[in-house]
């Protein structure tokens with residue numbers, strides 16, 4: 749049995765079809781995949797950590813070797829905690845590369861046992877990001893093709909309300 753543990757970290761605010769594609773492909777490559785909702789200090793999240801994890805769980809419940817967790821700390825510490833061997837990240841375009849490369853090198857310094865593995869985004873998800881989903885959804889646009897079905901209804905309402913909160 750393949751005992752390798754891969755970790756897919758991210759802010760997932762909210763999870764998109766692009767994230768799901770990367771996680772599904774990681775689940776085929778590794779024995780176990782842990783998707784971990786983390787804090788990105790450069791971003792102010794719209795959804796709470798628990799809500800983001802809940803949306804991920806509902807979208808990934810058909811994958812037996814995938815579990816979802818939340819962690820408020822360094823990814824390097826989390827990798828040691830779960831004895832993870834690989835950090836799996838998706839790359840959409842060259843514009844992602846510099847930031848991801850910097851994070852990969854920092855994580856390698858802080859946790860040399862873990863390797864970062866990049867999977868290229870599927871061509872049809874190249875343009876997709878959580879920010880695009882929030883932007884389109886908050887203005888009433890159709891986000892059905894951008895997010896997994898189990899979370900569509902729920903976030904649709906929240907996104908439209910977030911727009912109103914911004915205006916008031």
Ligand code: PNS
Pocket residue numbers: 757758759760786787788789791821822823824850851852854855
């Ligand atoms: O989906 P994102 O926002 O690009 O994910 C970035 C994330 C959350 C993986 C990154 O900010 C992170 O690893 N945060 C945890 C804190 C940490 O370890 N920071 C140093 C990494 S260089």
